[in-house]
Amino acid sequence: MTSNSPEFGAHLAALKALAAQVAAPNAADVDAKSRFPRETIDALQKAKLLSAPVPKEFGGPGYGMRELAALCSTLAQACGSSGMVLAMHYIQVACIARHAQSSEFFRGYLRELVEHQYVLASMTSENGTFGETRTSICAVERKDGRFKLDKDATTGSYCQHADGILVTCRRASDAPSSDQVLVLVRKGEYQLTQTTSWDTLGMRGTCSPGFKLESTGAEEQIIPGSFADSSAQTMVPYSHILWASLWWGIAADAVARAAEFVRGGARKNPGVVPPTANRLAEVSTQLQAMRHNWLALAAEFDSFLLAPTGLQDLLSIGWALKMNNLKINASDSAPQIVHKALQITGILGYKNDSKFSLGRHYRDTLSASLMISNDRIASKSASMLLVFKDN
Amino acid sequence: MTAIDPMTQKIRRILKDHGRLSKDADSLGAESDLYEAGMTSHASVNVMLALEGEFNIEFPDHMLKRSVFDSIASIGAAVGELQGG
Ligand SMILES: Cc1cc2nc3c(=O)[nH]c(=O)nc-3n(C[C@H](O)[C@H](O)[C@H](O)COP(=O)(O)OP(=O)(O)OC[C@H]3O[C@@H](n4cnc5c(N)ncnc54)[C@H](O)[C@@H]3O)c2cc1C
Numbered sequence: 001m002t003s004n005s006p007e008f009g010a011h012l013a014a015l016k017a018l019a020a021q022v023a024a025p026n027a028a029d030v031d032a033k034s035r036f037p038r039e040t041i042d043a044l045q046k047a048k049l050l051s052a053p054v055p056k057e058f059g060g061p062g063y064g065m066r067e068l069a070a071l072c073s074t075l076a077q078a079c080g081s082s083g084m085v086l087a088m089h090y091i092q093v094a095c096i097a098r099h100a101q102s103s104e105f106f107r108g109y110l111r112e113l114v115e116h117q118y119v120l121a122s123m124t125s126e127n128g129t130f131g132e133t134r135t136s137i138c139a140v141e142r143k144d145g146r147f148k149l150d151k152d153a154t155t156g157s158y159c160q161h162a163d164g165i166l167v168t169c170r171r172a173s174d175a176p177s178s179d180q181v182l183v184l185v186r187k188g189e190y191q192l193t194q195t196t197s198w199d200t201l202g203m204r205g206t207c208s209p210g211f212k213l214e215s216t217g218a219e220e221q222i223i224p225g226s227f228a229d230s231s232a233q234t235m236v237p238y239s240h241i242l243w244a245s246l247w248w249g250i251a252a253d254a255v256a257r258a259a260e261f262v263r264g265g266a267r268k269n270p271g272v273v274p275p276t277a278n279r280l281a282e283v284s285t286q287l288q289a290m291r292h293n294w295l296a297l298a299a300e301f302d303s304f305l306l307a308p309t310g311l312q313d314l315l316s317i318g319w320a321l322k323m324n325n326l327k328i329n330a331s332d333s334a335p336q337i338v339h340k341a342l343q344i345t346g347i348l349g350y351k352n353d354s355k356f357s358l359g360r361h362y363r364d365t366l367s368a369s370l371m372i373s374n375d376r377i378a379s380k381s382a383s384m385l386l387v388f389k390d391n
Numbered sequence: 392m393t394a395i396d397p398m399t400q401k402i403r404r405i406l407k408d409h410g411r412l413s414k415d416a417d418s419l420g421a422e423s424d425l426y427e428a429g430m431t432s433h434a435s436v437n438v439m440l441a442l443e444g445e446f447n448i449e450f451p452d453h454m455l456k457r458s459v460f461d462s463i464a465s466i467g468a469a470v471g472e473l474q475g476g
Contacts, residue, residue: 134431134432135431175427176413176427176428176429177429178426178429178430178431179426179427179429226426226427228426228432228457229457232457312456312458313456315456315457315458316452316453316455316456317452317455317456318452318455320432380432380433383433383436383437384436386436386440387436387439387440387443387450387455388452388455389449389451389452390452391451391452
């Protein structure tokens with residue numbers, strides 16, 4: 001892809017190399033054992049790729065959405081769980097980089113993150129609110145420059161492997177459930193008690209059981225402003241665009257395996273187009289449409305940031321609908337594409353020990369429609385369409 | 392002046408019926424942040440619909456954003472602009 005940053009080529013090349021040499025060879029083991037892709041994250045840290053969203057003034061490369069999506073989609077072609085961990089980490093870093101720059105503490109934290117390549121996780125889900133990220137039950141309690149925050153989270157990806165977690169909560173114990181803030185809790189200042197297991201169909205390497213969090217910290221670790229804004233302007237667009245890009249990456253690897261299968265058949269009988277090639281042609285149209293959807297919205301997002309009204313435009317219903325449509329479309333398409341690839345590879349794709357295996361791809365992409373439930377998102381779109389005129 | 396303004400009264404009634412506020416809409420100042428008072432984005436859509444019905448207006452898409460609906464004063468300004476134009 002084209003990038004305005006001269007160093008992006010080198011970063012993408014480093015990511016491609018570690019995807020091929022580290023993530024891909026470990027993907028089956030990560031999946032089988034439901035274990036954190038430690039070696040891949042170590043390699044990302046070594047290549048300084050965990051600070052990709054950090055602005056230049058704090059020592060990062062300041063990559064925009066298109067560059068981050070290129071990185072996540074590339075890694076996901078090798079290992080879906082690793083791609084998801086990278087995307088979720090970038091979403092958290094972006095929330096800090098875009099909403100906490102007015103705070104001296106967070107400016108320092110961003111520099112530290114670049115130096116130490118911290119891994120950041122997220123706790124938005126909560127027992128009692130479930131997939132509704134924009135309400136919280138738990139509240140941050142402030143006293144004498146310190147805070148105390150406890151949360152009963154239903155799902156906390158790689159929380160046990162992170163250096164910090166961004167936690168949504170109510171602004172104060174008397175605040176309404178929708179008046180939320182984001183709080184950074186730091187390793188050494190929190191305790192996690194695992195409450196559920198993570199033996200799932202797919203995305204097994206994200207290691208996402210439920211946790212009870214008990215934490216304290218300095219009041220300055222509360223991100224200034226309101227989560228209503230950082231959610232609409234950052235968490236939602238970064239999530240939906242980066243997730244779509246990595247789900248596409250998983251689907252693209254499935255189609256690549258199917259294409260290799262078709263080419264193998266064609267070589268045995270030159271002059272005859274194998275019937276599986278027609279199925280390949282069909283699935284490649286869906287794969288291309290899926291790719292261009294997130295590419296276009298990543299470019300639109302990046303162009304907003306250049307416009308003076310950009311941050312306001314991200315708060316519009318029109319943009320929210322686009323994000324919802326992207327999420328629903330990408331999460332529906334990804335398993336459909338893998339399913340079609342499986343019809344091409346046949347039994348060799350169905351086997352877990354062949355080079356055409358598609359089981360992991362299929363199971364990983366089945367999480368997409370559940371990760372913030374499509375029904376929940378669609379019902380929000382339905383209500384927004386009652387006032388949106390598309391004019 | 393504002394207390395007897397019929398438009399503001401109608402807006403307060405709509406907020407009371409549809410805003411799902413955690414406080415009484417009558418106790419809010421004209422500039423108070425409605426989202427901090429508990430209005431969710433879902434509730435704000437119902438407020439928009441009720442305003443369109445009550446004042447017989449249509450909010451164009453560029454007005455469908457948080458800043459237009461975040462206080463009684465900004466809602467009043469938006470409704471006034473559409474009625475005047
Ligand atoms: C791989 C993976 C990683 C994750 N990582 C994290 C993480 O790091 N941190 C975190 O906080 N969370 C994480 N989550 C959880 C995620 O944020 C959501 O909380 C979770 O996916 C939703 O779970 P749910 O299906 O129980 O909840 P719900 O959204 O409550 O859905 C339950 C059921 O209700 C239905 N439903 C809900 N709303 C409606 C509606 N309006 N209309 C019709 N039907 C509706 C749904 O379709 C579904 O069948 C992760 C999830 C996955 C899959």
